[in-house]
Amino acid sequence: MNSSIILVNQPEKSRYIIKSLEKIKPFFLIVIGTTETSKIPGISAAGKNPEITDYTPAADVELLTYGRVKSMDSIPVTPEGIPTPAIITMSAICLSRIPFLVVMAGAKVMPKTPYVDLGGSPGSDIRSGNALKDVEEVFERAKILGEEISSTAGYVIIGESVPGGTTTALATLLAMGVDAIGKVSSSLPKNPHELKKKVALTALNNAKIRLGDCRDDPLGAMEKVGDPTMPAMTGIALGASKNGLVVLAGGTQMATVVAALKVINKGSLEKVIIGTTRWIAEDRSSNIKALMDEIYSLPILAINLDFSSSKYPGLRSYEEGVVKEGVGAGGMSIASILYSGHTLTSRDLLNNIEENYGKLVKG
């Protein structure tokens, strides 16, 4: 097995899947959204400051499309200046030419790229207990998109960029009865579990639901305490699973999609795997394997990227647990290697990321 890809669980099934995807050309749908939840101080590191997180998803996908950002002066960074994981995805796209489209689930800032609009709106602060509008409509349109794109692609990769997404994930999972406390990851080096839990429980309280009350109603849980990317990703995954494999390219927040699919169409999960990063797979402050296993045990692959020898402090910080994942970084890195038939390695990705990042920070 190529050491570029880590088999987090189910080694036999994972090896079979890796083999079956070799040289197959996928299509990447990068779903973006914003939620006012990201502006709660201390929740998200996806922006220099909480207010600027509205721009992060647009900037992320501009980076993928043009290799530079149009809606901001520089690439999205954490308060400490650590760069967005979109630079990883950008390299995966550069090196593999895997085709992709941006999907607008509901964001405050529209990217200056083509994007598929699903009729959604930005999310409110989940503490209102009334987070989303038009959840059903977005889900239905997303299903159509997933079905159409998967009909032409080898398989479909779904990523997300939504600051605050692990907190909305925690709340939505709790609403659905998944014991996710202490298991969701964070873009911050010190996972603010207590703050997240407080926000999530306030959200449930104001939505007038108790833990597990939305066990059979995932769209209802999202409507009350979720973020816009959730119904979009769930719909795309469901539609795409009709025609082939679906890679949920992300960390612990993909658990909401898995939990939702389990209720809506459990059979579809036979076609779903998780593609993430080593930083998520090895994270001691979260537990993607335990979280997924509690919902539905599906194969988890992780890209074996290591930034410890990078000449850029911003990249080396990934090794200290900052950022970790996002914008489909892990899944797209894996897919780029598989599509190349393993002629591409995580070392090539690393070199390309260093090169691109060097250019981006210079000017």
Next chain:
Amino acid sequence: MNSSIILVNQPEKSRYIIKSLEKIKPFFLIVIGTTETSKIPGISAAGKNPEITDYTPAADVELLTYGRVKSMDSIPVTPEGIPTPAIITMSAICLSRIPFLVVMAGAKVMPKTPYVDLGGSPGSDIRSGNALKDVEEVFERAKILGEEISSTAGYVIIGESVPGGTTTALATLLAMGVDAIGKVSSSLPKNPHELKKKVALTALNNAKIRLGDCRDDPLGAMEKVGDPTMPAMTGIALGASKNGLVVLAGGTQMATVVAALKVINKGSLEKVIIGTTRWIAEDRSSNIKALMDEIYSLPILAINLDFSSSKYPGLRSYEEGVVKEGVGAGGMSIASILYSGHTLTSRDLLNNIEENYGKLVKG
């Protein structure tokens, strides 16, 4: 050669192309837009009355997506009740399952479907001489879309729904120095050539340009006297031609795309063909062959659909020269037959159209 498809010109090259597309799965991009030009009385039959033409593109693509219209009470019809050509495209999609996406180039009414937004706006009345905004931006985004979709599809089919589109085409072609007077078709049984010419010349006059002044500036011509679908279709075609064949699925208004590509990247036209209907190919009040030949001689295929034996007067009217083409009807009919490997025929399409139309008019 299968008699379902008429070779309008270049029989040898056309036969070769038909053979090469057999059993290949294409992707259909249906580009929608509106222009205030459609509200000039007597210009467009794409709606019960001029005011309602704003809804026609949205309704057309809802019909393709759901088999029914959501934004209006009934399917789009001409003032005499003749149905939209979207019912033909709908059958082509039903029978072939060719995947598609709606592309929003700039329309007043957003469809209740997923759609790719290119950042455009609805068009003004071209008599202002100032028809479009953000032409360059829409063109650039469209190019990206064309490149991404063609990277995954066997080939790309581009259709349009824009009421008033042949009048804006006339004006744009004149601005580019193409002698299109008397050659563009019409959705009306009596082609209002004089009215169109008057509108087009007023547009040029108010744009302060003479015939041919925009010979080397197609995007400039569109900006002044075009409609939103033009930069979108041109960009998609250019992007998609990098990866494979492009079928411009439409009538004489596709001449603007061909004229624009000739200036922007003439080589790309080697990858472009026209797919239209017999009603356009045999129209005595327009001349697609002469029009194209004046610009660039590319293969023109026409679907051999004949509604004369239909039990519905609304469909029989197509034989009297009403509607003729639109929403990619001709090109998508051809593609559905080719994708089936000729197991599908124009007879099957006809039967399916009759069946669907029967259901739609009943309820």
